[in-house]
Amino acid sequence: MNILNQRNFSAGPGALPSAVLEQVQQAIQALPETGVSILGMSHRSDWFMGLIHEAEMRLRTLLAIPQNYHVMFLQGGSSLQFSMIAMAYLKGTGKTAAYMQTGYWSAKAPVEAALEGDVHVAWSGEAEGYQSLPSWGQLQIDPQAAYLHYVSNETVEGLEFTDHPKGLGVPIICDMSSNLLSRPIDVSAFDLIYAHAQKNLGPAGVTVVIVKDAFLDMARNDLPSMLNYHTQLKAQSVYNTPCVFSIYVLNLVVQWLLEDVGSLKAMGELNAQKAAVVYQALNLFPEHFRIHAKLPFRSQMNVAFRLQSPEKEREFLAHAALEGFTGLEGHRSLGGLRISLYNAIELVAASELAGFLKQEAER
Ligand SMILES: *Cc1c(COP(=O)(O)O)cnc(C)c1O
Numbered sequence: 158m159n160i161l162n163q164r165n166f167s168a169g170p171g172a173l174p175s176a177v178l179e180q181v182q183q184a185i186q187a188l189p190e191t192g193v194s195i196l197g198m199s200h201r202s203d204w205f206m207g208l209i210h211e212a213e214m215r216l217r218t219l220l221a222i223p224q225n226y227h228v229m230f231l232q233g234g235s236s237l238q239f240s241m242i243a244m245a246y247l248k249g250t251g252k253t254a255a256y257m258q259t260g261y262w263s264a265k266a267p268v269e270a271a272l273e274g275d276v277h278v279a280w281s282g283e284a285e286g287y288q289s290l291p292s293w294g295q296l297q298i299d300p301q302a303a304y305l306h307y308v309s310n311e312t313v314e315g316l317e318f319t320d321h322p323k324g325l326g327v328p329i330i331c332d333m334s335s336n337l338l339s340r341p342i343d344v345s346a347f348d349l350i351y352a353h354a355q356k357n358l359g360p361a362g363v364t365v366v367i368v369k370d371a372f373l374d375m376a377r378n379d380l381p382s383m384l385n386y387h388t389q390l391k392a393q394s395v396y397n398t399p400c401v402f403s404i405y406v407l408n409l410v411v412q413w414l415l416e417d418v419g420s421l422k423a424m425g426e427l428n429a430q431k432a433a434v435v436y437q438a439l440n441l442f443p444e445h446f447r448i449h450a451k452l453p454f455r456s457q458m459n460v461a462f463r464l465q466s467p468e469k470e471r472e473f474l475a476h477a478a479l480e481g482f483t484g485l486e487g488h489r490s491l492g493g494l495r496i497s498l499y500n501a502i503e504l505v506a507a508s509e510l511a512g513f514l515k516q517e518a519e520r
Contacts, residue, residue, distance in 0.1 A: 160481045163506050167484025168312055168459060169335070170355040171499040176417060177409045184405065195405050200398050209394060212408040216365070219414055219421055222344050227373055229366040229386070230394040230404055235334045235353045236265070238364060241384050242306065242330055242349065243270035245376035252303040255279040255327065257296065260287040260311030261490050262332065270306070279305060287314045289451045293322050304328040304348065310336035310458050312356065313488040314449055315495065317456035321346035328372055336458050337365070338414060339500055340425030348372040354403055356458075357499045359410050362403035414500070424500055431498045431507035432457040438511035442518035449493070463493035470494055473517055480513055 165172040173181075184195040191204055198205060213228045222228065231237075247254045247270055254274065256267035258281040267276045279298050280291040298305055305327050310317040312335040321343055322329050328348040337352035344350065349368045355361035366386075373386055382388045388396055418424045436455065439446040439462060449461040464470045470493060477485050487493035498507060 161483055163503065164480075164482045164509070165484050166482065166496045166498070166502065166510065168356070168488065168495055168497040170361055171357060171497060172484075172501040173359070173406070173410065174413050174417075174501045177406065177413055177501075180409050181406055195402055198401055200395055200401050205401060206393075206395075208405060208408060209399075212404055212411060215408065215411040215415055216367075219338065219411055220342065220344055220367075222367060225370045226344060227366075227368050227370060227390055229368070229389050230399060230407075231364045231366055231389060232362065232383075232400060234361070234364055235262075235332055235351060236269075237384075238332070238351045238366070239266040239269035240273070241386070242266075242304075242351075243273035244380055244384055245386055246328070246330075247274035247276075247303045248377060250274065250303055252301055253277045253299055255296070255298045255302040255305040257281075257291070257305070257307040258283055259290055259308060260316055261313035261488065262311060262334070263306075263308035266306055266308075266332065274303075277302065287311065287316065288449060288454075290316050290318060290454045293320075293325065296325070298325060298327055300326055302327045304330050306330045306332070308332045308334075310334075310339075310456055312459050312497075313461065313491055313495075315456040315459040315461035316450045316454045317458065335499075336456075338411075338421065338424070339428050339458055341421040354407050356497075357410075359407035360403045362400035363407055365407075410500075418500075427504060428457050428498065428500065431502060431504055432460070434504070434507045434511045435460055435496055435498065435514070438514040441515065445518040446514070449491070458498055460496040460498070461487060461491060461493060462495075463487075467492070476517060477513065482510060482513060 162172060186194060188195055216228055254270055255277050257279050258264045270276050279296040282289060305325060309331050330349045331347050333350055333352040335356040338357050344367060349372060351364060351366045353364040376386045378387050382396060414424060439448055447463045464473060474485060485494050487495045
């Protein structure tokens with residue numbers, strides 16, 4: 158793999174495994190199975206229906222998705238799910254929906270939901286600048302709430318939940334855009350999970366939705382077809398032209414996880430090692446590197462931090478570029494710096510970056 162791909166710590170779109178990129182390169186010329194370019198394959202072909210089926214089956218295996226859950230491949234990114242969920246489960250119900258506000262992304266979701274119905278903030282970390290996460294017992298949730306929505310990994314601030322909600326008594330909806338497939342999860346703890354592809358699953362364009370049968374049945378049905386979970390499910394994710402290419406690459410990524418990495422347990426252990434190497438390097442120089450998240454909440458996927466001044470940060474980025482490290486700028490809303498350690502980042506690249514961090518601090 159070329160060095161810039163290997164050292165691409167971008168927060169999204171994230172780097173993809175080199176084995177996948179090689180297959181994609183070939184598929185753009187001609188798919189081995191059809192002789193036709195992936196970019197010209199019909200979404201109504203048997204080949205594509207087979208591909209969708211294969212991608213679903215592989216996701217089911219990898220995540221141990223129970224039989225009573227549907228898997229859908231939708232469009233519009235996670236931002237459209239912010240609206241689609243509220244239209245399906247809040248609009249016209251007379252209920253309120255509970256939202257946890259733990260960072261930039263989870264704070265965006267209730268803004269969209271408020272266009273459809275009443276929203277209640279069950280917990281907010283805004284006042285302290287999103288540096289920590291609540292425990293499940295701290296939430297204030299109306300037992301009649303239509304659902305509770307939260308984000309499992311705050312991509313911008315670098316905060317990650319390591320456990321699942323339990324015993325809250327309302328349907329649980331989780332945006333896992335930046336950590337789905339990075340470690341094992343218990344799908345049965347959720348009513349609806351969604352994640353767009355461009356952080357860990359593949360290229361932008363496809364959004365995976367995993368939803369419990371009984372919860373899908375409760376979704377509102379009188380919505381525009383594209384925004385209606387019932388229509389999308391009935392059409393097996395091919396109501397209109399889907400993003401054939403993105404689904405193709407997602408299937409390769411899931412195959413890579415199953416066959417090369419082995420399992421989500423193995424992936425999770427590797428991700429934990431990568432994160433440990435990077436945090437260790439940062440922690441050696443607490444005066445120099447100021448990590449945004451408080452200790453127990455630090456994300457394995459995204460590490461947001463600052464230096465003493467924006468000038469030092471600019472210098473850091475310039476030095477990083479000289480060594481081939483890219484994608485280290487913080488999110489525009491927060492500034493500072495950010496290291497994203499998605500699945501495709503290899504341990505050796507994380508170690509090389511850790512070496513660079515030490516070198517910078519000692520400069
Ligand atoms: C990046 C991100 C989003 C936004 O996704 P789009 O596909 O760009 O709409 C939403 N939620 C989380 C947690 C993210 O990391």
